[in-house]
Amino acid sequence: MTSLIARQVAIDERLLQTDLDVTAGELVALVGPNGGGKTSLLRALARIEDAGGKVMIDGEEVDASPPARRRRLLSFLPASRDMTWPISVRDVIALGLDRPDARRIGYLIEQFELERLAGRPVNRLSTGERARVLMARALAARPIALLLDEPMSNLDPYWVLRFLEQFRMAADEGQIVLVALHDLSLLGRFDRALLIADGKIQMSEAPANLMASERFAEIFRIRAEPAGGWAIRR
Numbered sequence: 001m002t003s004l005i006a007r008q009v010a011i012d013e014r015l016l017q018t019d020l021d022v023t024a025g026e027l028v029a030l031v032g033p034n035g036g037g038k039t040s041l042l043r044a045l046a047r048i049e050d051a052g053g054k055v056m057i058d059g060e061e062v063d064a065s066p067p068a069r070r071r072r073l074l075s076f077l078p079a080s081r082d083m084t085w086p087i088s089v090r091d092v093i094a095l096g097l098d099r100p101d102a103r104r105i106g107y108l109i110e111q112f113e114l115e116r117l118a119g120r121p122v123n124r125l126s127t128g129e130r131a132r133v134l135m136a137r138a139l140a141a142r143p144i145a146l147l148l149d150e151p152m153s154n155l156d157p158y159w160v161l162r163f164l165e166q167f168r169m170a171a172d173e174g175q176i177v178l179v180a181l182h183d184l185s186l187l188g189r190f191d192r193a194l195l196i197a198d199g200k201i202q203m204s205e206a207p208a209n210l211m212a213s214e215r216f217a218e219i220f221r222i223r224a225e226p227a228g229g230w231a232i233r234r
């Protein structure tokens with residue numbers, strides 16, 4: 001079974017030594033308070049930062065893979081939507097590929113409804129539009145593992161649902177999908193949720209169990225309201 005296996009990854013003062021197993025087909029959410037370590041964990045898994053330990057994807061050690069292979073193993077979507085270069089939408093998506101593939105780019109432009117914007121420089125898009133372009137780029141090479149940092153933070157409700165649909169499709173097609181997010185109302189759409197705080201994975205549970213737990217409320221400093229939603233826990 002295709003999986004991502006991380007052993008003893010750590011970043012000084014930000015991420016304690018962490019082991020993690022994620023199986024293809026599983027949609028996994030990563031939640032936690034601000035500064036808890038979500039981005040640090042994703043960056044450690046993507047080997048963007050020197051995090052020690054090792055990360056294996058589908059049995060291959062990421063550190064030992066040449067750049068072109070690494071692009072097939074994983075893609076990391078950063079939380080920032082900043083893009084200052086005047087590169088066209090089509091060309092930004094192409095950056096996710098090793099070699100030109102007009103069909104693949106056309107498919108992604110269609111999936112993310114970017115036809116009208118395809119020739120426009122990305123620095124002249126709205127934030128949500130840029131989020132769609134960056135997601136298309138992250139998917140372009142059909143990487144085995146998708147490591148996505150707050151991909152839905154700037155999206156309208158339609159696009160939140162469309163992104164969730166894309167993630168489910170990716171998982172169903174055998175990709176590994178790990179998504180950091182803050183919107184707890186979306187957690188129920190995931191198969192498993194990891195709660196990270198103080199640089200440590202504190203819990204790994206089915207979302208409903210996680211949200212019903214005392215530890216979850218304590219770490220987030222919120223409590224569930226009887227009528228739905230959340231209140232500050234004092």
Ligand SMILES: Nc1ncnc2c1ncn2[C@@H]1O[C@H](COP(=O)(O)OP(=O)(O)OP(=O)(O)O)[C@@H](O)[C@H]1O
Binds near residue numbers: 034
């Ligand atoms: N470049 C950096 N250098 C040093 N410390 C950092 C750096 N980036 C983040 N940190 C610290 O590492 C810890 C974890 O940060 P991280 O960005 O991983 O959290 P997060 O869970 O993604 O937070 P948020 O929800 O605010 O995006 C925080 O205490 C933060 O202050």
